[in-house]
Amino acid sequence: xxxxxxxxxxGFTRSGELVFEPVDVNLGAGQALVVSGPNGSGKTTLLRVLxxxxxxxxxxxxxxxxxxxxxxxxAVKGDLSVRENLQFASRFCGRPGLAVNQALARVGLxxxxxxxxxxxxxxxxRRVGLxxxLVARREIWLLDEPYASLDDAGxxxxxxxxxxxxxxxxxxxxxxxxxxxxxxxxxxxxxISPAGRPDE
Amino acid sequence: xxxxxxxxxxRRDLRLAVRHGGESLMPLVFLFAVLILxxxxxxxxxxxxxxxxxxxxxxxxxxxxxxxxxxxxxxxxEDGTLEQWWTGEVPxxxxxxxxxxxxxxxxxxxxxxxxxxxxxxxYLPDRALGVLMLSLLIGTPLLSLIGGLASAxxxxxxxxxxxxxxLIFPLVVPVLIxxxxxxxxxADGLSPQAHLGLLAALLILALPLVPxxxxxxxxxxxx
Numbered sequence: 001x002x003x004x005x006x007x008x009x010x011g012f013t014r015s016g017e018l019v020f021e022p023v024d025v026n027l028g029a030g031q032a033l034v035v036s037g038p039n040g041s042g043k044t045t046l047l048r049v050l051x052x053x054x055x056x057x058x059x060x061x062x063x064x065x066x067x068x069x070x071x072x073x074x075a076v077k078g079d080l081s082v083r084e085n086l087q088f089a090s091r092f093c094g095r096p097g098l099a100v101n102q103a104l105a106r107v108g109l110x111x112x113x114x115x116x117x118x119x120x121x122x123x124x125x126r127r128v129g130l131x132x133x134l135v136a137r138r139e140i141w142l143l144d145e146p147y148a149s150l151d152d153a154g155x156x157x158x159x160x161x162x163x164x165x166x167x168x169x170x171x172x173x174x175x176x177x178x179x180x181x182x183x184x185x186x187x188x189x190x191x192i193s194p195a196g197r198p199d200e
Numbered sequence: 201x202x203x204x205x206x207x208x209x210x211r212r213d214l215r216l217a218v219r220h221g222g223e224s225l226m227p228l229v230f231l232f233a234v235l236i237l238x239x240x241x242x243x244x245x246x247x248x249x250x251x252x253x254x255x256x257x258x259x260x261x262x263x264x265x266x267x268x269x270x271x272x273x274x275x276x277x278e279d280g281t282l283e284q285w286w287t288g289e290v291p292x293x294x295x296x297x298x299x300x301x302x303x304x305x306x307x308x309x310x311x312x313x314x315x316x317x318x319x320x321x322x323y324l325p326d327r328a329l330g331v332l333m334l335s336l337l338i339g340t341p342l343l344s345l346i347g348g349l350a351s352a353x354x355x356x357x358x359x360x361x362x363x364x365x366x367l368i369f370p371l372v373v374p375v376l377i378x379x380x381x382x383x384x385x386x387a388d389g390l391s392p393q394a395h396l397g398l399l400a401a402l403l404i405l406a407l408p409l410v411p412x413x414x415x416x417x418x419x420x421x422x423x
Contacts, residue, residue: 014423053286054423069287073280079219080212091208093288 002064003028004171005050005140010059011195012042012049018195019045022059025190027140027171032162032187035175041194043175044072047142050173065139066095072144074129078118082109082128085117086135093136103131107157122149130161141165143174147181155179205290206298213302223271227264227307228314234260235318246323253322254332254383258376260318261311261336265343266368268307270361272299272351273418283422293411296418300348300411308340324387331386331396335379338399345403345410346371352417374402 003026011022020042027033035043048054050061051069076085086100097103104110107127112120117128126149133141146158159182162172166183174181181187217224238256239249276282285295315336319329350367357363382395 048283051283051287053283055419066289067287069284071280071283073278073283075280075284077212077216077279077281079216084212084215088208088212092205092284 003062004065005061005063005067005173007050007056007061008059010046010049010056010061012045012054013057018057020192021195023190023192025050025173027173027188029139029169029171030166030185031171032166032181032183032185033173033190034181034187035173035190035192036177037175037192037194039177041192043177043192044144046192047071047144047173047175051142063140066093066137067140067142068093068133068136068138069142070129070133070144070146072148074125075132076117076125076128078116080117081114082117082120083113085128086113086131089132090135093138095137096135097137098134100131100135103134106134106161107131108153123151123154126150127154127157130158133161133165139170141170141172141174143172145176146174147176147179159183205288206294209295209298210302213299214305217302217306223268224306226267228310230264230267231257231260231311231314231318234263235321239322250323250325250387253319253324254328254335254380254387255376256322257311257315257318257332257336258339258380258383261308261340262343262372262376264311265303265307265340265347266365268303269347269351269364269368270359272303272348273355274351277355277421282418286419286422292415292418296348296352296411296414300344300414303348304341304344308336308344311340312336324383327389328383328387331392332383334396335382335392335399338396338403339375339379342375342399342403342406343372345406346375349410349414349417352414352421355418355421375399378402 005025005027007025009022009024012019023046025033035046037043049056051067052063083100086103090096104113107130109124109127109131147155162181163184165172234256242248273282285292312333315333316329319332324332347368350364353367354364378395378399382392385392385395
């Protein structure tokens with residue numbers, strides 16, 4: 001089975017210093033990876049390197065499928081309605097997935113499609129981001145703190161979406177420091193440590 | 201790869217521009233503010249106005265283009281849509297080109313469309329009108345390209361509008377000189393070809409290079 005996403009000894013430098021100790025990542029269909037580490041250890045940076053937003057300073061990253069990155073910024077335009085945001089996501093990302101209305105219903109936002117995105121709460125915006133994952137089919141999901149600002153039902157929703165995506169042949173790498181994902185198959189775990197500060 | 205993501209981006213940019221209706225009308229409001237206020241300041245003599253008309257229309261076009269630059273990439277950086285450009289299959293340079301094209305549609309095109317009205321208001325000789333339009337058609341995309349590069353470079357600075365203006369002004373001087381030179385030559389009954397040729401050469405140089413440089417500048421700021 002060929003890997004959808006693999007990285008060898010990948011690291012990122014800021015002002016010439018490694019942000020975290022170089023790591024290996026190898027994700028095939030149906031595999032999940034939970035990235036954990038203390039605040040500032042470079043979880044987000046690692047995910048952004050894997051997504052191709054940042055160029056790795058060392059090592060290399062191979063992406064063999066389409067990729068979705070959901071960062072803590074959400075990538076939602078406040079001046080557009082929820083529906084317009086999702087329509088854009090589905091057109092921008094290549095292959096269409098769920099219809100916008102179905103995706104909205106799936107993440108518990110049915111009926112809010114015409115609401116301007118800026119009028120949504122933080123948790124609802126987060127759900128729009130999740131709906132964005134559904135409206136365009138992409139195999140690799142990179143989720144930065146997907147549980148942030150979601151309520152318990154929202155956390156369960158993320159788990160359900162992850163399980164379906166993995167069963168569908170996708171792969172997920174996510175970072176979290178609060179709730180641990182409850183998946184049908186035990187996910188791989190990666191603890192990243194800040195570079196230059198060896199653990200005692 | 202197909203053009204769907206590019207079209208999607210263009211449609212969203214224009215939709216956002218329509219939604220910010222007031223902001224998007226600023227270039228035109230600016231053009232007419234200059235055209236109405238300057239004659240009040242320098243006196244309404246036809247000879248004087250005809251002589252300064254090319255420069256006035258062009259300075260208005262320049263400032264109109266400058267107005268919208270602060271918002272060219274910054275909102276996208278702040279809401280996270282900019283970093284998404286690197287996660288798709290489309291080369292980022294093309295997305296940058298689309299963004300600059302929509303900036304031109306919003307700031308350059310209205311000025312070109314209303315240039316005949318402006319020319320009439322300033323007693324520009326009729327024989328120079330065609331050249332004025334042509335110089336705007338070649339020159340305003342250049343303004344968008346140069347402005348886009350400067351805007352991407354200053355993205356990392358907090359509210360970089362001062363730096364942005366300082367960066368842009370020297371770069372647009374050639375555009376201004378050749379464009380107004382062409383219109384003045386046509387108004388005097390001379391051939392504007394040399395000026396327009398140089399302007400077109402600048403555009404041909406900037407079209408492929410600026411999106412690349414802008415992409416590199418954005419990449420720096422996203423890190």
